[in-house]
Amino acid sequence: MREMHTGVAIREALTLAMEQDERVFLAGEGIGTSIHDNPLMPTYGLLEKFGSKRVKDTPVSEAAIAGLAVGASNMGLLPVVEIMFFPFMTLASDMVVNHAAKLRYLSGGKSAFPLTVRVKAGLFPAGCQHCHNLEAWMAHVPGLKMTFASNPADAKGLLLSAIFDPDPVIVVEDMGLYFMLGEAPEGDVRVPLGKARIARQGTDATVVAYGGAVHTAMAAAGMLEAEGVSLEVIDLRTLVPLDKETVLESLGRTGRLVTVHDATRFCGYGAELAAIAAEEGFASLKAPVRRVAAPNTPAPFTPPQVEYYKPGAEDVVEAVRSIL
């Protein structure tokens, strides 16, 4: 397979969707003309390619961007809008949470909102008003689907599925991965929503992760292999709907579960996984579930604290050792 950067793979998905279907349009702050003159960024060059009817630079107005997506999708278009950084979902959240997620339900199934919200996430030195992984908030809202890819192939395939999915999908993009190379297929190859991937097979413990944390888990698996410990790593790919079966089957084989995410621990997505293991996989558990996550503080700015904050492979190794 070809290798490409995740940012480019995302652009391929956007391009394919726009070529295939006139109903797809893009909107967001700086998605056409950006301060980043960088061909690895997902929307680079799309304004030139598709024109300003279909690639819309908006004012700085997250509520308007999200409302645009809700209204236009209800009229049958397939909006793909971008929220520049995850914390600014709070400004878009009335439209997304109270409208996109609820109006199908309130209409008794008459209305549809096939919209996609691309959200850029990641820990970079700008302080916590720019960096805040809010996936657990969004996952808590019935009516929203959510993807969180860890590699170029999935970023491309999940985005294509999201765009053509009949429901509102939040597509979280780990910005660090934009610059990461990996394999990705050519053409319209979709990754179905709600199907996890076994990133690495193993027998002693299961580590469940998503986004950039998958690479943390894989690094830990490499370190433990040297000590003769075999880790299975599951990349969830979609947080809602969750592929419980793959997680529980793996737990059934290994008997041990560790969850890893870059978001803070308390009420994080790992808590849901731990609860599922306790409720539905209790018989398989040979040890307590462990969660590896960021501390319960806002994201730091200063370099030594960023280092301390971000869950690393050593943290995963330690968590696994504590339950072997």
Add this chain to the structure above:
Amino acid sequence: MATAGDAGIRLQILEKMILSRRFEDQITELAEEQGRLPGMQILATGQEAAVAAVLALQDDDVIVTNHRSHAHILARGADPNTLMAEIMGKESGVNHGKSGTLHLIVPEVNVLMTSTVVGAAPPLAAGAAFAQQYTESGAITAVFFGDGAAAEGSVHEAMNLAGVWKLPLLFICENNCWAGAQSYQEHCSVGNIASRAGSYGMPGDLVNGNDADDVLKTARDLAARCREGKGPALMELATYRMHGHGEFDKQHYVDPEELKEWAARDPLTMYRKRLTEEGVATAEQIESMEQEAARIVEEAVRFAEESPYPAPEAVLDHVWAEARATR
């Protein structure tokens, strides 16, 4: 316009403009030397006449600002050493390395709050102004925001509330023609932002934001009005962002002719020239202001670079008033 009696404040304005320019030129240099500054650096280069709006205020007035705050904060008299240390993420920084350049908060000099969420400053400022009204303190709040921010609903909501409740709140929009890579024309449907004031029952004045005397006069008049209990006011400074949105941004989307035109109207050059021509400042005085600014900034960099980073575990501090957060 400026009168003979204004010589003192005009000299102060010039001094702070010089300091701000020197401080930010230093940041530009550090940003270019990889590794000497973490994060992105957002500068007010070209917008220094806003300093006059800060100096038009009284010391007990409160400022709420945004991501482009260095000039405002230096004009308030904050310590350049701890500001530079903060920008470098050091423990001795004004916010213990928690902020960096984007959310500098210096309550000691009444820089009450800073938000980098675009459009968030005005509603926060309405709260501050309400407190001033409530306690009959006689002070006012001035809030700085950009032309891009004026597109956020929160800005309109704050203006409406302030208008209805007659809050002592001076809205100061620094229209620097850009919001990220989007030009002013791309995000504003009318010619200027000042004209929106009418919708919220307050006066709105558009001033030459590169002319410190214009800024001073209008800010004084409008601040006096707020102080007299007549409610909020809006002033728009027509100015220009000379650097990109972050020092990595080389402004590939900007017409170089436009940059040249604005460079010819540099607020600092113009003010220096005017004060010399009017005999308010001598060339020697200005030269010594430049030298003093260079000394202050050199000292700030030395202080910041010699300061240690905060301890990694200090990431757990300041979440709550007392206890540390948990890992």
